[in-house]
Amino acid sequence: MRLLELHIDGFGKFHDRTISFNDGINIIYGKNEAGKSTLHTFIRGMLFGIERGRGRAAKNDLYTKYEPWENSGTYEGWLRLEKDGTIYRIERRFRKENKSLKVINETKGLEEEATPAFISGLLDGLTETMYNNTISIGQLKSATEDGMVTELKNYIANMNTTGNISLNITKATAFLRNQKRSLEAGLIPEASREFTALLAEIRNVEAEISGPEYENQLAAYQNMRTQVKGLIDNTQAQKKDLDEKLANGKKVLSDNGFTDRASVDAMSASAEKLYSEYASLKTECNKKSRKILSALTAVLGIAGLGAAAVLGYFNLTAYLPVCGAAAASAVLFFIISLVIRQKDKEYHRIFDNTSAELGSLLARHLGDSAVSEDAMNAFRARMGEFSKLCDMVSQSETEIKKFLEDLSSLQTKQAGCSEMIEKQQRTQWELEKKLEHLSNCKNKAKALKRTLAENDRIHDEIVAIDLAQETMADLSSSIRDSFGLYLNKEASQYITGITGGIYDSMSIDENLNVFLNTKTKLVPLENVSSGTMDQVYLALRLAAAKLLTSSGSGGFPLIFDDSFTQYDDERLKTALEWLASAYGGQIIIFTCHRREAQMLRARQVEFQLIEM
Numbered sequence: 001m002r003l004l005e006l007h008i009d010g011f012g013k014f015h016d017r018t019i020s021f022n023d024g025i026n027i028i029y030g031k032n033e034a035g036k037s038t039l040h041t042f043i044r045g046m047l048f049g050i051e052r053g054r055g056r057a058a059k060n061d062l063y064t065k066y067e068p069w070e071n072s073g074t075y076e077g078w079l080r081l082e083k084d085g086t087i088y089r090i091e092r093r094f095r096k097e098n099k100s101l102k103v104i105n106e107t108k109g110l111e112e113e114a115t116p117a118f119i120s121g122l123l124d125g126l127t128e129t130m131y132n133n134t135i136s137i138g139q140l141k142s143a144t145e146d147g148m149v150t151e152l153k154n155y156i157a158n159m160n161t162t163g164n165i166s167l168n169i170t171k172a173t174a175f176l177r178n179q180k181r182s183l184e185a186g187l188i189p190e191a192s193r194e195f196t197a198l199l200a201e202i203r204n205v206e207a208e209i210s211g212p213e214y215e216n217q218l219a220a221y222q223n224m225r226t227q228v229k230g231l232i233d234n235t236q237a238q239k240k241d242l243d244e245k246l247a248n249g250k251k252v253l254s255d256n257g258f259t260d261r262a263s264v265d266a267m268s269a270s271a272e273k274l275y276s277e278y279a280s281l282k283t284e285c286n287k288k289s290r291k292i293l294s295a296l297t298a299v300l301g302i303a304g305l306g307a308a309a310v311l312g313y314f315n316l317t318a319y320l321p322v323c324g325a326a327a328a329s330a331v332l333f334f335i336i337s338l339v340i341r342q343k344d345k346e347y348h349r350i351f352d353n354t355s356a357e358l359g360s361l362l363a364r365h366l367g368d369s370a371v372s373e374d375a376m377n378a379f380r381a382r383m384g385e386f387s388k389l390c391d392m393v394s395q396s397e398t399e400i401k402k403f404l405e406d407l408s409s410l411q412t413k414q415a416g417c418s419e420m421i422e423k424q425q426r427t428q429w430e431l432e433k434k435l436e437h438l439s440n441c442k443n444k445a446k447a448l449k450r451t452l453a454e455n456d457r458i459h460d461e462i463v464a465i466d467l468a469q470e471t472m473a474d475l476s477s478s479i480r481d482s483f484g485l486y487l488n489k490e491a492s493q494y495i496t497g498i499t500g501g502i503y504d505s506m507s508i509d510e511n512l513n514v515f516l517n518t519k520t521k522l523v524p525l526e527n528v529s530s531g532t533m534d535q536v537y538l539a540l541r542l543a544a545a546k547l548l549t550s551s552g553s554g555g556f557p558l559i560f561d562d563s564f565t566q567y568d569d570e571r572l573k574t575a576l577e578w579l580a581s582a583y584g585g586q587i588i589i590f591t592c593h594r595r596e597a598q599m600l601r602a603r604q605v606e607f608q609l610i611e612m
Helices: 036-048 055-059 116-122 128-133 145-162 169-185 191-209 218-255 261-286 289-314 317-366 373-449 451-498 530-548 569-582 595-602
Strands: 002-008 017-020 025-029 076-083 086-093 100-105 110-112 505-508 514-517 522-524 558-561 587-591 607-611
Touching: 002 036, 025 595, 036 076, 036 086, 036 128, 036 558, 036 587, 100 116, 169 451, 191 373, 218 373, 261 317, 261 373, 317 373, 373 451, 451 505, 451 530, 451 569, 514 530, 530 569, 569 595, 595 607
Parallel strands: 025 587, 025 607, 558 587
Antiparallel strands: 002 017, 002 076, 076 086, 086 100, 100 110, 505 514, 514 522
């Protein structure tokens, strides 16, 4: 059988991608994350299908991992292959709700009925497990050489024991041993004595729980606590409303510069004092007598100065004393006029300051700085409101104090109820435990009645398990004597070619210890390098492929998935040369290195290079 061509409509990162394969060697090169594993899994899925897991397993299964990245409704493709001169096209849809499988016989131009029997015949009986463990060849996964030795021995043990890694007689035998131990543990030889003891325990417990101390008063205390809680909630709600009212009242007082009733009274007194001064000053400022007196004294002063000037002009020496007196009087009248005018200005200045201060106070509380009797009446009414608000705040504080006292009393009562409820709960818990214990005792007593019959059944099953173990031991010995010898023989034939003649053959003793044979000595597997272990692994896989498929290893393509990572250049060159000359079938090599292609090209070996 050989692969001809595949087409991916939707699978992982690939969409509408076609790849053709040639006879002989095909190298599929791509860097990490290029999609090599996706392509390899697609081939496997086309041959054997992909089932979606259930429950938590579905999160990490192949179906979920390789769902299309784009156009998620299309999860399908086809694979063309040739077998015995006939070309078939396998078409699969993987989507769970639209899953399908078709096989088209292109040579005859008809659709075959894709039954499991037909698919098995098309693949010559190759199962997915056989595919994964034979012709689909990876590398030993363990990072250390000790781990690789263990992994390789496990592979040989399973193949040598059963011929198929999916069937493990060793695990099956261990399972039967565990089942036998489990059954033996279920035997109860002391059933009668334990049953008598249980009956006595049942009578004692029933006598205890009938006592008065287990009378249930839990509901009564719970109702009382519920009522008290209702009172507490109601009181707290009223207190909360009062707290909000008190906070709002204090905020209003604070916003207007008040803290209590005294601060309101102080501001009212201050405003009344300012208004009284304002009215008095306004009266003084409006008096006309000062202005008249000031004008009159000024006129008298001017007259005196005029008289003195006339007498001086005419040089009336006889009136010289009169002239001096007139001048002195004029000066005196001017001084008096000046003093009166200055006093009037002072009254106006004080009036203006008082008016401004009073206007500022009115503006703060009334929004208008105009001073008048109406404004003062409005201010007095405003202060009255603040006084009432202060009284309300004081009353609220008193009521809140009373609420706090009531809450403290109710909470004390609630705590008492809770204490009694807790005591009742402990008593009921003890009662429940005794009832549970009583129920368990009764259940055990019922179970013990069936113990003798169950013991007989267990003994029968133990006899059956012993018989099954003997049968499987005989089967294991038979398979080991046949398949194991053939596996050892076939693998030895490949060792020489793969190692370039360094080792002649391979041998496995009865303890599954592996030795590589040279002309001079036997080399234990533990003493060879990890690269040599990978070569042994390859030889075993090729031998198993030949033994487990009816057509032999040459009948199927060999698929290598980064299988030569552990190989140095010399080992890789030897392995490639041997594969190219010794294997007549199709070879597909997935690799993230270019050296495979370079080595084949250097030795003029024909191959197809596919770059991802």
